[in-house]
Amino acid sequence: MTKTPDSVVRSFIDQHQAGFLADLADWLRIPSVSADPDRAGDVRRSAEWLVAKLRETGFPVAEVWESDGLPAVFAEWPSGEAEAPTVLVYGHHDVQPAAKADGWDTEPFEPVTIGNRLYARGAADDKGQVFFHTLGLRAHLAATGRTAPAVNLKLLIEGEEESGSPNFGALIRRQAERLAADLVFVSDTGMWSETTPTVCTGMRGKADCQIDLYGPDSDIHSGSFGGAVPNPAVTAAELAAALHDGERRVAVPGFYDGVVELTDRERELFAKLPFDEDGWLRTAKSHGTQGEAGYSTLERIWARPTAEVNGVWGGYTGPGSKTIVPAEAHLKISFRLVAGQDTERVEQAITDWVAGQLPAGIRHEITFRAATRPCLTPLDHPALQSTVRAMGRAFEQEILFTREGGSGPAADLQDVVGAPVLFLGISVPSDGWHSINEKVELDLLRKGVEAAAYLWGDLAENYRLPAAGR
Amino acid sequence: MTKTPDSVVRSFIDQHQAGFLADLADWLRIPSVSADPDRAGDVRRSAEWLVAKLRETGFPVAEVWESDGLPAVFAEWPSGEAEAPTVLVYGHHDVQPAAKADGWDTEPFEPVTIGNRLYARGAADDKGQVFFHTLGLRAHLAATGRTAPAVNLKLLIEGEEESGSPNFGALIRRQAERLAADLVFVSDTGMWSETTPTVCTGMRGKADCQIDLYGPDSDIHSGSFGGAVPNPAVTAAELAAALHDGERRVAVPGFYDGVVELTDRERELFAKLPFDEDGWLRTAKSHGTQGEAGYSTLERIWARPTAEVNGVWGGYTGPGSKTIVPAEAHLKISFRLVAGQDTERVEQAITDWVAGQLPAGIRHEITFRAATRPCLTPLDHPALQSTVRAMGRAFEQEILFTREGGSGPAADLQDVVGAPVLFLGISVPSDGWHSINEKVELDLLRKGVEAAAYLWGDLAENYRLPAAGR
Ligand SMILES: [Zn+2]
Ligand SMILES: [Zn+2]
Numbered sequence: 001m002t003k004t005p006d007s008v009v010r011s012f013i014d015q016h017q018a019g020f021l022a023d024l025a026d027w028l029r030i031p032s033v034s035a036d037p038d039r040a041g042d043v044r045r046s047a048e049w050l051v052a053k054l055r056e057t058g059f060p061v062a063e064v065w066e067s068d069g070l071p072a073v074f075a076e077w078p079s080g081e082a083e084a085p086t087v088l089v090y091g092h093h094d095v096q097p098a099a100k101a102d103g104w105d106t107e108p109f110e111p112v113t114i115g116n117r118l119y120a121r122g123a124a125d126d127k128g129q130v131f132f133h134t135l136g137l138r139a140h141l142a143a144t145g146r147t148a149p150a151v152n153l154k155l156l157i158e159g160e161e162e163s164g165s166p167n168f169g170a171l172i173r174r175q176a177e178r179l180a181a182d183l184v185f186v187s188d189t190g191m192w193s194e195t196t197p198t199v200c201t202g203m204r205g206k207a208d209c210q211i212d213l214y215g216p217d218s219d220i221h222s223g224s225f226g227g228a229v230p231n232p233a234v235t236a237a238e239l240a241a242a243l244h245d246g247e248r249r250v251a252v253p254g255f256y257d258g259v260v261e262l263t264d265r266e267r268e269l270f271a272k273l274p275f276d277e278d279g280w281l282r283t284a285k286s287h288g289t290q291g292e293a294g295y296s297t298l299e300r301i302w303a304r305p306t307a308e309v310n311g312v313w314g315g316y317t318g319p320g321s322k323t324i325v326p327a328e329a330h331l332k333i334s335f336r337l338v339a340g341q342d343t344e345r346v347e348q349a350i351t352d353w354v355a356g357q358l359p360a361g362i363r364h365e366i367t368f369r370a371a372t373r374p375c376l377t378p379l380d381h382p383a384l385q386s387t388v389r390a391m392g393r394a395f396e397q398e399i400l401f402t403r404e405g406g407s408g409p410a411a412d413l414q415d416v417v418g419a420p421v422l423f424l425g426i427s428v429p430s431d432g433w434h435s436i437n438e439k440v441e442l443d444l445l446r447k448g449v450e451a452a453a454y455l456w457g458d459l460a461e462n463y464r465l466p467a468a469g470r
Numbered sequence: 471m472t473k474t475p476d477s478v479v480r481s482f483i484d485q486h487q488a489g490f491l492a493d494l495a496d497w498l499r500i501p502s503v504s505a506d507p508d509r510a511g512d513v514r515r516s517a518e519w520l521v522a523k524l525r526e527t528g529f530p531v532a533e534v535w536e537s538d539g540l541p542a543v544f545a546e547w548p549s550g551e552a553e554a555p556t557v558l559v560y561g562h563h564d565v566q567p568a569a570k571a572d573g574w575d576t577e578p579f580e581p582v583t584i585g586n587r588l589y590a591r592g593a594a595d596d597k598g599q600v601f602f603h604t605l606g607l608r609a610h611l612a613a614t615g616r617t618a619p620a621v622n623l624k625l626l627i628e629g630e631e632e633s634g635s636p637n638f639g640a641l642i643r644r645q646a647e648r649l650a651a652d653l654v655f656v657s658d659t660g661m662w663s664e665t666t667p668t669v670c671t672g673m674r675g676k677a678d679c680q681i682d683l684y685g686p687d688s689d690i691h692s693g694s695f696g697g698a699v700p701n702p703a704v705t706a707a708e709l710a711a712a713l714h715d716g717e718r719r720v721a722v723p724g725f726y727d728g729v730v731e732l733t734d735r736e737r738e739l740f741a742k743l744p745f746d747e748d749g750w751l752r753t754a755k756s757h758g759t760q761g762e763a764g765y766s767t768l769e770r771i772w773a774r775p776t777a778e779v780n781g782v783w784g785g786y787t788g789p790g791s792k793t794i795v796p797a798e799a800h801l802k803i804s805f806r807l808v809a810g811q812d813t814e815r816v817e818q819a820i821t822d823w824v825a826g827q828l829p830a831g832i833r834h835e836i837t838f839r840a841a842t843r844p845c846l847t848p849l850d851h852p853a854l855q856s857t858v859r860a861m862g863r864a865f866e867q868e869i870l871f872t873r874e875g876g877s878g879p880a881a882d883l884q885d886v887v888g889a890p891v892l893f894l895g896i897s898v899p900s901d902g903w904h905s906i907n908e909k910v911e912l913d914l915l916r917k918g919v920e921a922a923a924y925l926w927g928d929l930a931e932n933y934r935l936p937a938a939g940r
Contacts, residue, residue, distance in 0.1 A: 216754060225875070230758055234714070236707070237711045237779060238711040240703070240707030241704075288831020306696050309785065312703050312785060316780050321802055332791060332792075360757075
């Protein structure tokens with residue numbers, strides 16, 4: 001039996017798997033719940049634990065990075081080769097709150113292995129997916145005989161992702177120089193399923209506003225005045241209803257400007273995913289599909305921009321009735337954006353459109369929260385091809401593609417680092433992120449280790465820095 | 471100088487005005503606030519005071535009527551003539567809450583006369599307008615030399631009107647036999663203004679519903695699922711927006727079935743009212759008009775059916791944002807109805823329409839509260855003509871017409887008594903109903919006494935019972 005590079009990686013992992021899992025279990029025992037102020041010490045302990053472990057792995061630089069909130073971890077291991085690309089891996093070491101009383105079968109911060117699964121808060125989101133890089137990197141070195149990774153490797157492991165990353169933007173802007181990279185890899189997403197390994201190629205962006213509508217100076221009697229003055233609750237409804245046309249496209253002029261359309265190849269590959277609409281509806285806890293004409297459900301949530309009313313309120317909402325024309329009404333509306341849409345132009349288009357929709361006698365204010373840019377890697381991007389090859393060697397199966405419908409802080413990295421964002425993750429929908437009984441599938445975790453072990457070499461070999469260079 | 475019947479009435483009033491006002495002040499001192507449980511004893515005291523006063527006026531029957539809540543007063547004085555019509559006068563003896571601390575210039579339950587105005591809670595709404603009937607009736611007897619009124623007179627003075635008349639419907643159904651009448655006169659409305667005396671010819675009715683819309687079984691993430699499943703907040707908005715067409719007519723099929731259109735004469739007379747739109751907008755605390763195409767503001771609020779969203783809520787309504795597709799959304803919608811619309815048919819039309827508007831995947835419930843029927847007296851109705859003549863003799867001016875945009879418990883009387891509802895009132899918009907510094911204009915109050923004094927004789931002379939009789 002010839003020793004292929006892959007078989008070397010596999011036997012290295014076999015040898016070190018037990019220690020790797022024991023270490024991960026140690027980390028999972030630290031309840032680094034960023035949302036709980038009482039756990040701030042644990043979040044710090046988690047950061048310090050990781051720094052020590054990264055030093056042990058071989059990183060010459062590994063440090064706790066203070067933010068204005070809870071600490072992040074940064075590590076760096078230069079390749080030593082002039083032409084090597086620089087890769088920044090993003091993940092987070094904080095976790096969602098969890099308590100056995102919420103309905104867990106086991107103690108969430110006492111990792112337990114049952115069959116092929118490791119149960120603990122953070123097992124998949126995101127400690128497991130951060131940690132596979134440590135053994136992956138060691139396997140990469142072992143299999144290649146190198147003393148440093150084939151790429152310049154940087155790690156940024158955030159400590160407040162589960163609290164909405166309130167200080168992340170400021171941190172990375174402050175540290176932009178040290179974060180400089182050619183590629184960003186996010187290890188905080190998942191795959192289609194246990195049996196259908198996939199690579200995520202993009203995340204939607206987001207614009208997010210509140211619209212406050214003011215009519216009469218106070219609630220007035222609908223018997224005396226109704227039908228003769230504009231009612232802000234009706235205006236709110238008419239505005240929200242006008243958001244979509246009859247094809248359920250967003251009706252704001254200019255909204256679709258620049259949208260990167262799905263390619264035939266992407267649609268073809270999405271269609272190969274074993275999508276079960278009934279099962280998906282159960283996951284969505286919904287009882288019907290509705291969306292933009294001409295697109296499948298997956299295309300709608302991954303690749304099409306949308307508008308959603310997240311909240312609406314106005315007038316009397318108590319028991320019984322109160323026949324008023326209310327003084328005000330309010331809408332919270334968020335827009336998911338896809339590659340090619342410019343968040344500022346979209347916000348301007350929305351602002352202009354809203355102003356043009358309102359009847360005389362209704363005053364309004366519109367306030368936007370910070371927008372998130374979309375990110376997308378084309379299927380023919382060489383770094384994406386490296387990722388697919390690394391995953392393919394680990395899974396020995398065709399790798400398909402997904403996208404992420406949500407919007408993450410990783411998009412901030414795209415802006416600050418100015419590099420494309422790619423995704424490497426092995427979690428699956430059944431892993432129970434943010435829910436009870438979170439787990440990671442141990443054989444998938446091992447595939448993650450393996451893919452990470454192959455990725456750096458493949459990138460060093462095949463990824464050419466853009467001519468304009470760093 | 472010849473003694474006309476009118477001059478007899480006037481001198482009688484002159485003679486008795488002081489005592490009449492002293493009595494009214496006594497009644498106004500009783501804080502009969504039906505909404506305040508601590509004032510239940512005062513409401514009873516007010517009823518007993520009125521019973522005593524009506525007996526003193528000459529009513530052979532005057533009694534406290536117990537309801538399931540606070541007591542009403544009933545009185546009856548038969549004419550003694552076989553062909554005389556029976557008239558039931560409606561008013562209420564309870565009042566809105568009031569305290570000097572709310573911003574009154576005087577103590578609300580210490581009546582004070584300043585110039586031509588009597589200030590007190592209930593001065594106009596409704597004790598003053600109930601009480602003018604006592605002196606009016608005495609003047610009628612004095613001027614005609616009768617010992618009993620020219621019509622069979624009944625009074626029903628409610629004790630819970632300001633609390634929404636929760637027990638009124640049950641009370642009048644229980645007492646339907648004793649309330650039998652050919653005509654109902656409501657003395658609980660007002661006129662256009664001090665200088666433009668008017669008679670109200672109708673009140674709008676009301677249908678009133680809550681629509682509950684259910685989408686996902688719980689709030690779901692709008693990044694993961696938004697744009698592919700129906701969002702009940704969007705559905706609520708689309709439903710509320712679809713209520714009106716481009717002409718701002720109510721778009722529910724069948725809604726306008728049977729609507730009694732304004733006659734040319736009514737539109738002509740409405741147009742003679744000195745309507746100042748800017749002033750009206752100030753009263754409406756609104757900053758623009760909006761309503762059904764082809765109708766004036768007054769026509770819209772008095773004579774056209776409408777749909778208003780009184781309340782809407784769903785999803786996240788707190789600070790910041792929460793990117794969800796909410797599990798549910800709710801609408802409170804009320805419809806004002808005009809003569810010719812059948813409340814049950816309207817409710818059925820709304821129910822059918824709503825069901826047909828919803829996308830697959832949205833479940834709904836619709837709940838109606840008790841509807842109120844509209845009432846309207848045509849301009850050529852003989853009882854209305856008697857009213858106009860009585861008002862014309864009192865005011866020595868042309869009497870114009872208004873309608874009431876709201877919906878009152880009086881409409882219940884129309885149903886139970888089965889008689890047309892007419893209106894006799896002298897209050898004006900500046901009287902401050904339900905507000906601070908409520909007052910009645912003393913010269914208008916006197917005109918009310920006078921009109922009441924003329925009305926019964928005119929009716930006895932000119933109102934012929936319908937052939938189908940009682
Ligand atoms: Zn995560
Ligand atoms: Zn009243």
